[in-house]
Amino acid sequence: MANIREIAKAAQVSVTTVSRVLNGHPYVSVEKRQRVEEAMRQAGYSPNSNAVHLATGKTGMVGVVLPYSHHPYFHALLGGLMEEALKHQYTALLCQTNYEAETERHYLEMLRTKQVDGLILCSHELPWPDILPYAANGPIAACEFVPHPEISAVYTPHYAAFLEGMRYLAARGHRRIGYCIGRRDSESSRQRYAAYTDALKEINEPLREDWIFEGCVQFSDGIKVLDQLMHMEDRPTALLVTGDEAAAGVLARSRQLGIAIPGQLAIVGFDNQPISEALELTTIDQHLHEIGRQAFKAFYRKAAQQDKTPCRMEIPFELIERASV
Amino acid sequence: MANIREIAKAAQVSVTTVSRVLNGHPYVSVEKRQRVEEAMRQAGYSPNSNAVHLATGKTGMVGVVLPYSHHPYFHALLGGLMEEALKHQYTALLCQTNYEAETERHYLEMLRTKQVDGLILCSHELPWPDILPYAANGPIAACEFVPHPEISAVYTPHYAAFLEGMRYLAARGHRRIGYCIGRRDSESSRQRYAAYTDALKEINEPLREDWIFEGCVQFSDGIKVLDQLMHMEDRPTALLVTGDEAAAGVLARSRQLGIAIPGQLAIVGFDNQPISEALELTTIDQHLHEIGRQAFKAFYRKAAQQDKTPCRMEIPFELIERASV
DNA sequence: CTGAAAGCGCTTACAG
DNA sequence: CTGAAAGCGCTTACAG
Numbered sequence: 001m002a003n004i005r006e007i008a009k010a011a012q013v014s015v016t017t018v019s020r021v022l023n024g025h026p027y028v029s030v031e032k033r034q035r036v037e038e039a040m041r042q043a044g045y046s047p048n049s050n051a052v053h054l055a056t057g058k059t060g061m062v063g064v065v066l067p068y069s070h071h072p073y074f075h076a077l078l079g080g081l082m083e084e085a086l087k088h089q090y091t092a093l094l095c096q097t098n099y100e101a102e103t104e105r106h107y108l109e110m111l112r113t114k115q116v117d118g119l120i121l122c123s124h125e126l127p128w129p130d131i132l133p134y135a136a137n138g139p140i141a142a143c144e145f146v147p148h149p150e151i152s153a154v155y156t157p158h159y160a161a162f163l164e165g166m167r168y169l170a171a172r173g174h175r176r177i178g179y180c181i182g183r184r185d186s187e188s189s190r191q192r193y194a195a196y197t198d199a200l201k202e203i204n205e206p207l208r209e210d211w212i213f214e215g216c217v218q219f220s221d222g223i224k225v226l227d228q229l230m231h232m233e234d235r236p237t238a239l240l241v242t243g244d245e246a247a248a249g250v251l252a253r254s255r256q257l258g259i260a261i262p263g264q265l266a267i268v269g270f271d272n273q274p275i276s277e278a279l280e281l282t283t284i285d286q287h288l289h290e291i292g293r294q295a296f297k298a299f300y301r302k303a304a305q306q307d308k309t310p311c312r313m314e315i316p317f318e319l320i321e322r323a324s325v
Numbered sequence: 326m327a328n329i330r331e332i333a334k335a336a337q338v339s340v341t342t343v344s345r346v347l348n349g350h351p352y353v354s355v356e357k358r359q360r361v362e363e364a365m366r367q368a369g370y371s372p373n374s375n376a377v378h379l380a381t382g383k384t385g386m387v388g389v390v391l392p393y394s395h396h397p398y399f400h401a402l403l404g405g406l407m408e409e410a411l412k413h414q415y416t417a418l419l420c421q422t423n424y425e426a427e428t429e430r431h432y433l434e435m436l437r438t439k440q441v442d443g444l445i446l447c448s449h450e451l452p453w454p455d456i457l458p459y460a461a462n463g464p465i466a467a468c469e470f471v472p473h474p475e476i477s478a479v480y481t482p483h484y485a486a487f488l489e490g491m492r493y494l495a496a497r498g499h500r501r502i503g504y505c506i507g508r509r510d511s512e513s514s515r516q517r518y519a520a521y522t523d524a525l526k527e528i529n530e531p532l533r534e535d536w537i538f539e540g541c542v543q544f545s546d547g548i549k550v551l552d553q554l555m556h557m558e559d560r561p562t563a564l565l566v567t568g569d570e571a572a573a574g575v576l577a578r579s580r581q582l583g584i585a586i587p588g589q590l591a592i593v594g595f596d597n598q599p600i601s602e603a604l605e606l607t608t609i610d611q612h613l614h615e616i617g618r619q620a621f622k623a624f625y626r627k628a629a630q631q632d633k634t635p636c637r638m639e640i641p642f643e644l645i646e647r648a649s650v
Numbered sequence: 651c652t653g654a655a656a657g658c659g660c661t662t663a664c665a666g
Numbered sequence: 667c668t669g670a671a672a673g674c675g676c677t678t679a680c681a682g
Contacts, residue, residue, distance in 0.1 A: 079395025
């Protein structure tokens with residue numbers, strides 16, 4: 001492959017001039033510009049990105065940190081994010097962590113090694129104190145509430161959303177309410193737990209830890225939850241399920257076993273994924289697509305130096321009433 | 326940020342030695358190695374990836390070309406692909422094209438500009454003649470049958486899969502069969518069309534072009550198809566739907582309108598996505614996860630120079646019988 | 651086991 | 667409008 005020097009020689013100009021043509025700078029005479037363009041065409045020349053990145057210190061890539069690349073939740077986030085990235089000629093480096101701390105750290109390192117201009121954290125395993133130092137190397141945006149101004153944050157108000165779900169069920173007469181969640185140690189989980197306990201107080205119901213099911217991420221997890229439920233003496237009459245995939249599993253299994261939805265068990269899902277529409281599942285839409293979009297924009301504003309102030313953006317949620325409550 | 330020269334100075338060795346430590350080369354005395362490691366730690370040093378990429382000519386990145394990043398079909402592919410990439414310390418650059426030719430070409434250019442070591446085409450818009458020249462710049466693998474040995478191919482035998490679907494419906498007594506597809510001009514679409522017409526001949530049924538629905542990609546497309554169907558005088562009794570999302574839309578809409586599935590309309594989906602399990606949809610599993618895995622491996626074998634011979638790998642499919650036929 | 655030097659292919663003040 | 671030269675930060679024969 002030809003390099004810039006060969007093009008310069010062929011066009012009988014300096015490499016500086018070739019570089020100017022390449023970058024669309026002004027102040028190049030028409031004839032030289034044409035000679036350069038012709039030489040590039042002849043040689044089938046393309047500039048080496050790595051050299052450009054090295055010289056400029058920018059890559060036009062943003063690392064997207066997520067645990068799995070095959071889950072609809074992250075898909076929705078990714079969709080919005082990519083839509084916005086495309087507009088700004090940015091491209092996304094997929095950083096799949098499987099929630100392994102070491103893998104995640106490896107991706108954070110990419111910010112230090114200049115492989116990406118910034119990072120968008122869809123979900124992460126490492127605690128903030130481990131992540132914060134990396135913010136010095138480039139903008140980091142997270143799709144969750146972050147108590148540190150160095151990190152941009154675009155998020156659902158999980159406490160409010162969960163509380164609304166609880167009150168919605170309570171208003172429909174439910175007193176015995178349980179919930180399903182992915183991981184218990186995340187920021188959103190803490191908020192939801194708080195909303196859960198507060199809502200129980202409102203209706204004067206005791207906290208039942210055994211009605212909190214964790215590890216609910218995919219369809220099959222929902223199936224397991226329902227099977228567990230069936231083995232309980234004392235069962236909830238309603239379930240808040242943080243994730244439509246898992247909620248769909250609960251619902252599908254219920255139908256299979258002949259348990260009436262919402263008659264015997266009411267279900268509220270989260271995310272408003274296509275699957276919830278298919279199953280007529282009542283769900284809380286967090287506008288994940290929009291969160292992804294805004295997270296990219298938050299990163300971009302800092303990367304383009306347009307903005308130095310910390311970003312804190314709450315995305316409103318919406319309860320979609322369908323047929324599972 | 327410190328560079329390799331500063332580390333060398335601090336450790337009182339040459340940059341060559343630092344480089345050797347960095348890359349785990351042998352032939353470095355224990356004491357120098359320790360001095361270098363100490364200096365790196367002190368400085369909080371990380372090597373600049375762009376410089377490494379420039380000097381070595383490799384990036385450890387593979388570009389994944391796909392139209393949308395928010396569709397379950399590509400999610401499944403991506404999941405398998407990432408699983409394998411992680412094993413080989415490769416990372417994926419997401420190249421979302423929206424099926425726009427110019428955008429796609431821009432991503433192909435990344436192979437020429439050395440931004441990625443290779444490319445995996447999940448689905449593409451440009452015709453092969455436009456793509457082939459890029460194969461000279463690095464390994465390209467596609468998740469479909471490719472009639473050119475320069476490109477590695479991992480694929481479902483679409484003709485056979487579609488024929489099996491048709492025969493399955495025919496064996497259940499269906500004579501009036503239609504089908505839904507995404508785009509009509511792709512390789513897989515041509516194979517499916519061939520299987521469709523051949524299967525119709527087997528059962529002595531005429532070809533009905535108006536029973537072929539295109540543009541069926543997502544849930545809402547399935548809804549539209551059913552609505553169209555309702556306006557037809559002469560309707561099929563069975564539908565082969567290439568994609569569970571769209572199939573789910575057809576099914577959900579049918580239930581809404583009180584059309585019995587499979588009584589009045591039988592449906593066979595494709596992909597065996599979670600949504601099909603939720604809806605008890607009979608579907609043809611193409612093992613997309615496996616296709617993604619093998620596509621990465623095909624790329625990797627060439628990238629690692631382990632293999633020069635063209636890769637042609639057919640992934641078997643499987644009809645999953647559930648309740649929609 | 652070690653290092654000086656050339657090379658990877660660009661960009662960008664700086665001086666004209 | 668133009669170019670010589672320094673710089674970005676690594677790797678890798680080559681010679682010892």
